[in-house]
Amino acid sequence: MRKGPIRVRLIEADPLYKSIVIAKLINYAMRHGKxxxxxxxxxxxxxxxxxxxxxxxxxxxxxxxxTIKPKVEVRPRRxxxxxxxxxxxxxxxxxxxxxxxxxVIAARAKENKQYHTFSDKLVAExxxxxxxxxxxxxxxxxVEKMAEANKAFAHLRx
Numbered sequence: 093m094r095k096g097p098i099r100v101r102l103i104e105a106d107p108l109y110k111s112i113v114i115a116k117l118i119n120y121a122m123r124h125g126k127x128x129x130x131x132x133x134x135x136x137x138x139x140x141x142x143x144x145x146x147x148x149x150x151x152x153x154x155x156x157x158x159t160i161k162p163k164v165e166v167r168p169r170r171x172x173x174x175x176x177x178x179x180x181x182x183x184x185x186x187x188x189x190x191x192x193x194x195x196v197i198a199a200r201a202k203e204n205k206q207y208h209t210f211s212d213k214l215v216a217e218x219x220x221x222x223x224x225x226x227x228x229x230x231x232x233x234x235v236e237k238m239a240e241a242n243k244a245f246a247h248l249r250x
Contacts, residue, residue: 100185108135109150113157116188120196121210137211141218156221160191160228164239179239179246191228198227 106115114134122130138149145152166177182190199213207213220226 106131109138111150113154113188113192114138114150117153117192117196120192121214133210134214136209137214137218140211140215144215144219152222153218156218157188157191157195159221159224160194160232161187162190162232162235163187165190165235166239166242169245176245177238177242179242191232194228194231195221198231201227 103112103115103119105112106118108114118127118131118134121134138153141147141149141152162182164179165182167180168175169178170176195214195217199210199217202213202216207216217226217228221228
């Protein structure tokens with residue numbers, strides 16, 4: 093059982109770009125509490141994006157995240173002893189957190205032969221997301237396909 097409402101934690105914007113999205117990306121990319129190493133890799137990736145595209149890296153990142161964000165997902169709902177996968181629309185906060193999580197997981201899963209550092213992998217995944225391809229986009233399509241397949245249970249939404 094839940095004990096009261098959930099308090100949303102306020103995240104401070106990152107010092108370089110003054111963006112909460114980049115601060116969240118740094119936090120998701122962080123491993124073993126090493127935030128400085130994570131922020132260094134993310135900033136390096138954003139610099140590489142700026143060199144490649146000659147555009148503002150924050151807008152490029154936000155465009156990539158917008159293409160990754162899922163619109164619907166399935167949530168389990170127990171009715172009469174059976175568990176149904178009910179498609180529900182995804183709220184804004186969850187859309188962003190899922191998009192960032194899928195981006196970081198897809199970047200980490202890339203092969204080491206082609207890309208040497210996490211920043212290279214992150215740049216590759218962001219550019220793939222802009223072209224509507226890549227592992228993060230595949231994950232979004234998989235989630236939305238599952239919601240489409242379970243559309244018959246949409247009337248069970250609460």
